Each structure stands twice: as C-alpha cells, then as structure tokens.
Amino acid sequence: MTEQGREPLDVRIDSAAREGLTGTAPASIYRPLLDAEQVTVAPDGRPVEMQPAWRTDFPIDWPQDQYVERRDFMKFMVLTSLAFTVGQFWIAVRDWWRSRRHLTSGTRLASISDVPVGAARTFAYPTEHDPCVLVRPTAQTLVAYSQKCTHLSCAVLPQVTDGVIRCPCHEGLFDLATGRPIAGPPRRPLSLVRLDIRGDEIFATGVEDRTV
Amino acid sequence: MSVNRPFTRAQRTTIVNGMLAFVLMLVVLQLWLLTATMNAYLGGDHSVIWPAAGVSLACLLLNAGLLRYLYRLERTRK
Numbered sequence: 218m219t220e221q222g223r224e225p226l227d228v229r230i231d232s233a234a235r236e237g238l239t240g241t242a243p244a245s246i247y248r249p250l251l252d253a254e255q256v257t258v259a260p261d262g263r264p265v266e267m268q269p270a271w272r273t274d275f276p277i278d279w280p281q282d283q284y285v286e287r288r289d290f291m292k293f294m295v296l297t298s299l300a301f302t303v304g305q306f307w308i309a310v311r312d313w314w315r316s317r318r319h320l321t322s323g324t325r326l327a328s329i330s331d332v333p334v335g336a337a338r339t340f341a342y343p344t345e346h347d348p349c350v351l352v353r354p355t356a357q358t359l360v361a362y363s364q365k366c367t368h369l370s371c372a373v374l375p376q377v378t379d380g381v382i383r384c385p386c387h388e389g390l391f392d393l394a395t396g397r398p399i400a401g402p403p404r405r406p407l408s409l410v411r412l413d414i415r416g417d418e419i420f421a422t423g424v425e426d427r428t429v
Numbered sequence: 430m431s432v433n434r435p436f437t438r439a440q441r442t443t444i445v446n447g448m449l450a451f452v453l454m455l456v457v458l459q460l461w462l463l464t465a466t467m468n469a470y471l472g473g474d475h476s477v478i479w480p481a482a483g484v485s486l487a488c489l490l491l492n493a494g495l496l497r498y499l500y501r502l503e504r505t506r507k
Contacts, residue, residue, distance in 0.1 A: 291448060302486055
C-alpha cells in the first residue's frame with residue numbers, strides 16, 4: 218500500500234489487478250459506485266449528524282419505507298382483487314348448480330282426479346325443503362307455485378274462490394292465475410313450478426324464479 | 430443509442446404509485462360488481478351473473494399484469 222492508500226499498478230498485461238483489461242487503468246475504477254439508494258435518509262431529509270440521538274439508534278429510510286409500503290399494499294390489493302373474483306365465480310357456480318338442480322325429467326305430483334276443481338294440495342319440489350302448492354282453479358287449469366312468500370318466506374295459502382293466494386303473516390296477496398303480487402309487502406312473484414300433464418298424471422318439470 | 434438503465438428508487442416509487450392508483454380503481458369496481466351481482470342474484474335476476482364474473486376476471490387479469498410488471502421492475506434493479 219502507498220501513502221495515498223492505493224495499490225501500485227502492476228504493469229504486466231496479465232496481472233490480477235487488470236483482470237484482462239487491455240488498457241493501463243486498474244480494474245477497480247470500473248467497479249460500480251455505492252448505490253445511493255442504500256444511504257439512509259431521515260424523514261426530514263437532514264444529515265445524520267443533525268438528527269436526534271434516538272434516530273441514530275433507530276434509523277428510518279423514509280423514501281425506501283414509502284416505496285416498500287406502497288409495493289406491499291399493491292400486492293395486498295391484487296390479492297383482494299383475486300378474492301372478489303373468486304366471490305363472483307362462487308355466485309356464478311351456485312347459480313349454475315341451482316339451475317341444474319331444477320332440470321328434471323319430471324316428478325310425479327298427483328293424478329288429475331286427486332285434485333278436484335277449486336281444491337289445492339301441497340307437495341315438496343325439487344327437494345323436500347321446498348314446499349309448493351298445486352291449485353286447480355277450473356277444470357281445465359292447473360297451476361303450481363312455491364309456497365314461500367317472496368316477502369319473508371311465510372307459507373302462502375290459496376283462496377280459490379277469491380282468485381288469490383294470501384300470505385297471512387303480512388297480508389300479502391298474489392294473483393292465483395299468474396302468481397304475481399297484487400297487494401301487501403311482496404314485490405316479486407311466487408316461483409312458478411312448471412307442470413306437464415301426461416294422460417291423467419301431473420308431473421313437475423322445473424322451477425322458474427321470476428323477478429317481474 | 431439507447432441505454433437500458435434500471436430505474437432509480439424515486440422513479441420506481443412514482444411508477445408504483447401510478448400502478449397502485451389503477452389497482453385501487455379496479456378493486457373498487459370489483460367490489461361494486463360483487464355487491465350488485467349478489468343483490469341481483471338474491472333478487473332472482475340471473476342474467477347479469479356471468480357477464481359480471483367475466484368483467485371481474487378481466488379486472489383481476491389487469492391487476493395481475495401490473496403486479497407482474499412490478500416484479501420485473503424489482504428484478505431489473507438487482
């Protein structure tokens with residue numbers, strides 16, 4: 218080592234300090250400078266000597282901290298985005314599953330002779346937890362609806378002579394012919410059970426949830 | 430002659446801020462989509478479910494693309 222702190226340059230072309238360079242400069246001058254981003258900067262931007270003692274003990278590189286926190290927040294937001302997309306597809310898959318469940322070739326409900334004109338009978342369709350009601354207002358007409366009121370899911374009761382289906386909980390009324398709400402709190406029609414008459418037999422072939 | 434110089438930290442912070450603004454807008458849009466779709470689904474309206482799922486997926490892909498760019502930025506720094 219010399220007094221300037223630099224090693225003397227070995228002039229040989231294949232010396233270790235030159236590392237294959239063809240010029241006469243030592244390889245060390247090609248080393249990258251110290252990365253300025255590695256220098257700690259206090260929040261107020263003043264040099265380290267002017268900072269309080271506690272900050273010397275707990276240095277905070279404010280620009281680096283800002284960069285890292287925003288980067289990590291962005292990663293978290295992308296994860297949140299993934300969660301929302303999963304939720305969206307969960308709704309879609311549930312809807313697809315429900316619509317598949319309603320597709321049946323037909324479930325026998327009763328014989329036409331079992332339902333006299335003006336009478337009604339209950340049944341469960343498509344599962345045992347879905348109560349429905351089958352009504353025969355006239356000799357030529359058969360209608361079936363879900364028995365759950367679209368207001369708060371009370372069991373509705375057909376009143377064939379008045380041409381309505383009534384919900385006793387909050388005095389909601391539905392039109393017997395269409396299942397649409399005509400009075401009271403319900404705003405949506407009753408779910409319609411699709412019927413298929415095969416000879417003397419009545420079959421349920423699907424459920425149609427309706428909004429209007 | 431073009432030189433591919435890595436971004437400085439200040440430049441990267443600006444880029445991340447911009448990307449974060451986009452990501453936040455997209456996430457808010459997705460939140461709105463989710464609540465609107467759930468509302469429609471529970472109300473018996475099934476027509477919007479799959480289109481909304483498609484739009485939400487597109488938002489996720491955009492966000493994932495931005496995140497991928499962020500990782501590339503990090504790689505070029507090293």
